Amino acid sequence: ANKPEVKRTIVVYAGRFQPFHPGHYAVYKHLVSKFGKNNVYIGSSDDTSGEKSPLRFKEKKAIATQIFDVPTNKFVKVTNPYRPVEILDKYDGKTTQYITALGEKDADRLSGKYFKPYKGKPGYGYDEIGYTYTVPPQAGGISATEVRKGISHKNVRVAREFFKKVYPKFDETIFQLVRNKILKLKENFPGGVGVGLTLPGGYI
Numbered sequence: 001a002n003k004p005e006v007k008r009t010i011v012v013y014a015g016r017f018q019p020f021h022p023g024h025y026a027v028y029k030h031l032v033s034k035f036g037k038n039n040v041y042i043g044s045s046d047d048t049s050g051e052k053s054p055l056r057f058k059e060k061k062a063i064a065t066q067i068f069d070v071p072t073n074k075f076v077k078v079t080n081p082y083r084p085v086e087i088l089d090k091y092d093g094k095t096t097q098y099i100t101a102l103g104e105k106d107a108d109r110l111s112g113k114y115f116k117p118y119k120g121k122p123g124y125g126y127d128e129i130g131y132t133y134t135v136p137p138q139a140g141g142i143s144a145t146e147v148r149k150g151i152s153h154k155n156v157r158v159a160r161e162f163f164k165k166v167y168p169k170f171d172e173t174i175f176q177l178v179r180n181k182i183l184k185l186k187e188n189f190p191g192g193v194g195v196g197l198t199l200p201g202g203y204i
Contacts, residue, residue: 004094006122011035011133012088013101014043014081018053019178020063021147022166026138028070031101041087042070043078052144054181063178067169082110082130093127101133142166151175152182 011031017024031040042064046057057077064070078084081100088098099118100110110132116123118131150162159179164170 004125006097006125007095008091009035009039009097009099009122010088010091010126011040011099011101012043012078012081012084013040014078014084016047016050016053016144017042017044017060017064018055018144019147019151020060020068021142021144022168023138023141023143025064025068025070026141027101027103027135028068030135030138031133035099037071037074040074041084042075043081043084043087044075045079045081046077051185052148054148054185055178059174059177059181062174066171067167067174082115088126092125094125096125097123097131098126099131099133101135104134104137148182151179152186 013028013031015024028040028042044057044060047053048056061072061075061077064075065072076084076087078086088096100115102110110130115130115132118133123129123131147166150166151159153159153162156179160170160175163175
C-alpha cells in the first residue's frame with residue numbers, strides 16, 4: 001500500500017518543568033527556530049507526587065507564558081508525556097509526523113518499536129511511528145535543582161535577586177508562589193530536594 005504523505009510535523013517538548021527556567025526556554029527557542037513556532041508544543045503533567053515536583057500544571061504554565069513568551073495555547077497539560085494525545089488528537093495521525101524532543105542523556109530511553117530517531121525528512125504519521133529528536137546542549141544551562149535552591153534561599157531578598165538574575169522578567173506573585181511551594185516541599189522532604197535533573201524537561 002502507498003503510505004500517505006506526511007503534511008505536517010508536530011514537535012512536543014515534554015518535561016516536569018519544576019520550575020520552568022531559562023535552560024528549558026533555550027531548548028524551546030531552538031525547537032522553534034528549527035521546526036517553526038506553530039509546530040512546537042510544550043507538554044507537562046499536573047503530577048505533584050514526587051519529592052522534586054512542587055508545582056501544579058497551572059503554575060508551570062504561568063511561568064512559561066508570563067515570564068517567558070511561550071504562547072498559552074502551546075503549553076499543554078498532558079497525562080503521558082510521550083503519548084501526548086491531548087496535543088496530537090487535533091491532527092490527522094496518518095499525515096502528521098510526531099517528534100518528541102529529548103536531552104542527550106535521555107535520547108536512548110525511548111527506543112523500541114514505536115520511536116525512531118528523526119532523520120530530518122518526512123517519515124510516517126504518528127499512528128505508525130513517533131520520532132525522537134535529540135536537542136543539542138544549549139548555552140547558559142542551569143538546572144532545575146539550582147533554580148529551586150536559589151528561589152528557596154532562606155533570605156527572601158537573596159532569593160528575589162536570584163530570580164531577577166536568572167529570569168528575564170520579574171513577577172512578585174509568581175516568585176512568592178514558587179518560593180512557597182518549594183519551601184513547603186523542603187519541609188516534607190528535608191535534604192531531598194537537591195537531586196540533579198537533565199535537560200530538556202528533566203523527566204527523571
